[in-house]
Amino acid sequence: EAGVAQSPRYKIIEKRQSVAFWCNPISGHATLYWYQQILGQGPKLLIQFQNNGVVDDSQLPKDRFSAERLKGVDSTLKIQPAKLEDSAVYLCASSLLVTSGAPDTQYFGPGTRLTVL
Amino acid sequence: AQSVTQLDSQVPVFEEAPVELRCNYSSSVSVYLFWYVQYPNQGLQLLLKYLSGSTLVKSINGFEAEFNKSQTSFHLRKPSVHISDTAEYFCAAISSGSARQLTFGSGTQLTVLP
Numbered sequence: 001e002a003g004v005a006q007s008p009r010y011k012i013i014e015k016r017q018s019v020a021f022w023c024n025p026i027s028g029h030a031t032l033y034w035y036q037q038i039l040g041q042g043p044k045l046l047i048q049f050q051n052n053g054v055v056d057d058s059q060l061p062k063d064r065f066s067a068e069r070l071k072g073v074d075s076t077l078k079i080q081p082a083k084l085e086d087s088a089v090y091l092c093a094s095s096l097l098v099t100s101g102a103p104d105t106q107y108f109g110p111g112t113r114l115t116v117l
Numbered sequence: 118a119q120s121v122t123q124l125d126s127q128v129p130v131f132e133e134a135p136v137e138l139r140c141n142y143s144s145s146v147s148v149y150l151f152w153y154v155q156y157p158n159q160g161l162q163l164l165l166k167y168l169s170g171s172t173l174v175k176s177i178n179g180f181e182a183e184f185n186k187s188q189t190s191f192h193l194r195k196p197s198v199h200i201s202d203t204a205e206y207f208c209a210a211i212s213s214g215s216a217r218q219l220t221f222g223s224g225t226q227l228t229v230l231p
Contacts, residue, residue: 004160033219042121042207042221043161056218091160102168103149103211106219108160 002026004109006092012115018080021112025073025094031055033106034067034077035091043091049075050097079114087116119144119212123222130198131230138193138225140182140208147213150191152182155205155224164206167191178202203229 005024013019025032031050035043046065048056052072060067064083069075079086089111096104124139142148152164165176172184182193191208208222 040126040223042209042223044221045218048218093161103217103219105163105166108153108162110158110160 004092004094004107006090006109006112008112009110010113010115012117013082014117015084016081018078019082019114020079021077021090021092021114023075023077023092023109025075025092026107028096029094029107030072030097031095031104032069032075033093033095034075035093037089037091037111039088046077082114082116084116087114089113119148119210119218119220121208121210121220121222123208123225125225126223127226127228129228129230132200133197135196136194136198136202136227138206138208138227140191140193140222142189142191142208142210144189144210144212149211149213150182150184151209151211151219152176152180152191152193153207153209153221155207157204161207164193198227198229200229200231203227 007022033048034046036046037043046060047067049069052069067077091111092109093106095106120143122141130136150167153161154164155161165174167174167184175181180195182191205224205226207224209219211219
């Protein structure tokens, strides 16, 4: 079974530029997550989709970050304009449909390492 | 709000020695607990999880963790580590209430020395 795919693996940009990350979840996984992992910290949830609808974007800096999952499969995360403090690894994860019972395992992609100069 | 604390940022240990990585959580409701491992240049992989039932859970590669509700802890242990266990380990939790975000600790870098 193929895992969560992400691209690019690495990206270097200058501040105020824009950047986009792509994620392809595991086939059949209805729920998709984007996390930000700053060096020395644990991942922090930015946004959660269930199919193509947003479940939780409470920690997404909406003035500069946006995300979409138009057909309920692939997703893109965009930053415009980027700031120095956006330097981090951006992780995508997916899981089966989230219900009110015990949570399903989240499977993570390899991440995109963003450096903002 | 849910929080997870990993008390040690770095743990060096010699090969074949035992190791314990500590994790404490804060939650006023029932909680589900996880340990993830991150090898260099790889994504996070689930190591083990506690959802319900037996408080002692085990992984296929010899790690185990025990859910202790009274101490709000979920420490990870292995009786004898290998060089290949060198990685960063993250403890994480989901509360069973309405806010079902996976909240991570800050991670513990385990380095196994020859």
